[in-house]
Amino acid sequence: MGGLEIGLLSVGLIVLLIYSGMHVAVALSLVSFLSVTLQRGDPELAIRLLTLAAADGVADQTFAVIPLFVLMGMIMSASDVGRDAYDVGDHFLRRLRGGLGLATVGSNAVFAAVTGVSIASAAIFTRVAVPEMLRLGYSPRFAVGTVAGSSVLGMLIPPSILLIIFAILTEQSIGMMFFAGIGPGIILSSVYCLGIIAMAYLVPSFVYDRSGRFAEPGAAEVKVDRSPAEIAAKSLPILFLITILLGGIYGGIFTPTEAGAVGSLSALILAFARRKLTLARFWDVLKETGHLTASVCFLVIAATMYTRSLGLAGVPVEIGTLMQTATESFLLVVLIYILVILFLGTIIDSVSIILIMVPLFLPVVQGFGADPIWFGIITVIAVEVGLLTPPLGMACFVIKGCLDDKRITLGDVFWGAVPFALMMVFVLALLTAFPDLVYIDRWFGGR
Template identity: 45%
Template sequence: MADLAVGGVAVVALFALVVLGVPIAFSLFVASLLGMLLLTGSVEQTAVLVSNTVLGGVRDYVFAVIPLFILMGAFMSHSPAARYLFDVARLVARRLIGGLASATVFANGIFGAVTGVSVASAAIFARIAVPEMVARGYDKKLALGTVAGSSVLGMLIPPSLLMILYGVLANVSIGTLFIAGIVPGVLLALVYVLTITAIGVARPERVGRPARPGRIATASPTSSSSAATEPTGTGCSSPALPTARTTVEDVSAARTMVRALPIGALIALVLGGIWLGWFTPTEAAAVGASGAFVVAVGYGMRTRAIVSAFRESAVSIGSIMLLLIGAQLFSRTLARSGLVTEMTNRITDSALSAGMVVLLFVVVLIVLGAVLDSSSILLIMVPLMAPVVTSLGLDPIWFAIIVIVAVEVGLLTPPFGMSPFAMSAVLGDRATVGEIFAGAMPFVLAMLLTLGLLAAFPPLVTWLPSLLG
């Protein structure tokens, strides 16, 4: 069999296995082994290639950034950081139309800067923000959609797990990707706020009643259970969500800000350290993990939560490293077959413009996002796309952000969007997956608008990294 045909067989085998429900890591390994066997015709040579990839695949110093940032996010997820950020965001956004929903967007974006995982943000803010909004008369679907939509900010505002994966797979600077994600992340958050404001102007009843100025509803971060009662408000529908487990009290703005100050300081230290050249991304990840541990313990994280954070991190790290090894093995198979080179040459020689090629890739990514998780899409598609982008002379940093935004759209789209399912798991029968998907649709449109702006105006992505020299 010709080498090019072997590469095609490997790609088809991979997608077939994924469609059949085989875990993506095993699908990558099986497709790669099949391709290598057909290319070499020798079990011994295939074993040598696989062992070299496994041994050398994740030994590079840069790979330490993955477990360290995952650990940083785990510590923050096991602390009341999200609650404190929500209080601050609510204070800042209280006079906006739909201020509580806008506060959720702001808080979720900042929380994403210390976790980097969208699904975790969706689950946490489903507990915190959705009951608050429904209790204040917000439309239930809008409340659900706001949390689902803003959760994707965690993958765009650095540090982001998807940025780390993309940087490793495409050999692009992770630190530069982190800096490049700041402006697009802020832009997406602002587009979300404008979307909420537009909904509030057109349908005031969907954003409830504004809270009295100077008063902030707060909750004890340690409260984990209380009786659920039927909330009142114009936007509530059955089955009802519980009212927020909160008491209304006067809290000074200074105290509210001070409680969240350590989180802001940690974010500034990690990102500022990378920007100013104090740390490499790996060193920044170590500083972030250590700082997150100190902050979380200061917020009240105890031994059981610490053990749980390490356990969850170990599971995530093992899964991601296995995926990365499989992806690198698959990349070597495609490179050895010559398929990537042939595809690059054909696209370069075709009549398609660079813009049309990027549009084609974006459409494919969005379609895949409806059936695969974000990490799996990157692991499959980046080895195919990155060489083409390089041959077309496109900015690899700009394209990386375009890819990440396109992939994140899939987190909110049916049938398998991960964020709605994570929220459904937390809320149980109080909110259906269908309601969450429906509520997220305005935010999907907002993401597509933002994606169009980033594609039309590349400096939105490249300007900040250019300041690094």
């Protein structure tokens, strides 16, 4: 059996095992073991090779960046930073048509810059933004769709857990991945805002609730005027953390791993200073961080095993040769890659898609001379579309689980997210056609 056959069989078997209910990391590990055993005919050798791969997978101190950024995000989530960001955005944008949708996107973008966890954004803004939008006469589908769509900004705007995982998996600079995420994050946020304004004018029935079933009587006339001091008090902690994190990394003051430690400590000090975090809640935050970190690291270890087994079989070389023989069009190769990711996004989670697909296709796109940093941004955006699409649609499930209003169904959440998923696909096409848009320094003529 050749390398290509082993690669195709392994991907098919992994998807089958995941569909049958097996944990992704277990499926990756099992298929890796079977693949190496099949190639070498020695189960003991397979165990030794995969054990070495597992040790190498988490031996680097760079892995410390995962729990540190997760901890920072959890602390900020528990200390109502998301609510404060929404209040600031609402203050400036409420009076525009579709203004609360714009406020939600802007607040999520700001929140993403200090957390990097999409699910946390979805949970927080479901509780904060959706009730307020319904009260002021926005339609349920638009309210939940806006939260679902803007929550994915957490995985694109740095610091982002997906960008960290991609950088570790492909041995790229985490700082460079973070820098590359800024421009596309701004572009996607801007496209969301333009889309919301367009829908408010062209399809008002989707944006506003004409029946009045969800609106609070007289609420449309209510305007909450906040003092400059209150706005400053809500803004300064967020701006402080963004400056510390991104300024420190890009200014060369500390590494991304050190930035995670500094950010976590700063977030903890702010949370306790504002009396937003009790010791009991802090213990819950630590447990949640441990659970999420263990899950991610287990996945990365399993993916390292899988990558080694594919390399041993010569799968990347076989696929690269096949692609270059079948077509000389780099765009066609990227299109195939994106379509496969969009399909997988309907059945498995974001991290798993990256860990399965990147080892297969990265050597191929590098063979065409593509920049791995650009490839990482394209991958993350394509993967994040899966957070909005059924049947998995993790962000949509989180939003439904956090809703107190039983009148809004899971179907409403998915339908509300459709325009935002389409806008993400548009941005994906834009960045594929114009790769320089990924690098924000080139927007102004830099190289």
